[in-house]
Amino acid sequence: MTSTRTTGTDTTSDVHVAAFTPLPSPASVAADLPVDHERAAFVARTRDEVRAVMTRADDRLLAVVGPCSIHDPAAGLDYAARLAREARRHREDLLVVMRTYFEKPRTTVGWKGLINDPHLDGSHDIEAGLRLARAFLRDVTALGVPCGTEFLEPISPQYTADLVAWGAIGARTTESQIHRQLASGLSMPIGFKNGTDGGLQVALDAAVAAAAPQSFLGIGADGRASLVTTTGNPDTSVILRGGADGPNYATEHVLAASRMLADAGLVDRVVVDASHGNSGKDHVRQARVAAELAEQVAADEPIAGLMLESHLVAGAQPLDVTAGPAGLVYGQSVTDACLGWEATVEALDVLAEAVSERRARARG
């Protein structure tokens, strides 16, 4: 059921709003799609492992790997099952978290992800999107693969975050107070991307702001508008993703970022995104960036983790929401170009090898 005009007068309120469509509360969606004890324990354990990797109490490398966006849950699950095998194979060296991204920040306009438009046709059935996202997180977690996501909408985390082991705030929103406040209340470690212009200071400021207690407007589990009071998230870090001036994953960038983090009183190790501004969104280049980063990991640079955009099929395909999803290639990204599955397996092999080299060096 939709309604218009909730407050004020016809001439001053909601002039540009076509409709308000009530959504079920987070509590009722969670009741329909509950999390059992085993899955909850797995999420909590993985969050602890991420914390340990960030501080090097655990000497593995965090590898956040998966599609730029989930647009077809069946293909996403197929991917997750394959990733589960690779994660088990590399469990001594890599802490693998799957990118399960349901919300896409767009430079201008475009499909905004599975939560916003789950039928990929411009119908914006957000209730179905929230349910699909939550069900997908449950299924991936049940495969023994922890989930990572970007938090974009300030309300949607109430529907999904209990199943998320690691989170990111994107380059377009790192400077936003709303997202810093949101991160201060999230239960998992959060990485802030540097800005799209390449600026790192916004990410450092964000990490500091999110570590502080905050009070802001949000919703509670019952769906009511609420004053949210947080204690601050102590597990915040910075993600180097390159920017308008080019990549920022070279040794000099990693060391400069590490010094800035230490000066700000934060953990002095970074996560590096091999995609986006670091690859020029070219998936072929992304594989090369990952290989260069592996050398930097082996040389013991302060790199705690790496991000890869990867799907079953290499590259990307255009999505025209006026035409809908018919005819899309199975397992190929509809947003940024991704590494294909074989290239992903190779990249994970190279990264795991780099970690064992680093470990061997540390042991002398």
Ligand SMILES: O=C[C@H](O)[C@H](O)COP(=O)(O)O
């Ligand atoms: O990771 C995804 C994209 O880089 C991001 O959502 C921006 O995409 P766009 O520039 O195609 O809108």
Ligand SMILES: C=C(OP(=O)(O)O)C(=O)O
């Ligand atoms: C949107 C993303 O990245 P960025 O914020 O770095 O552009 C992403 O990782 O999907």
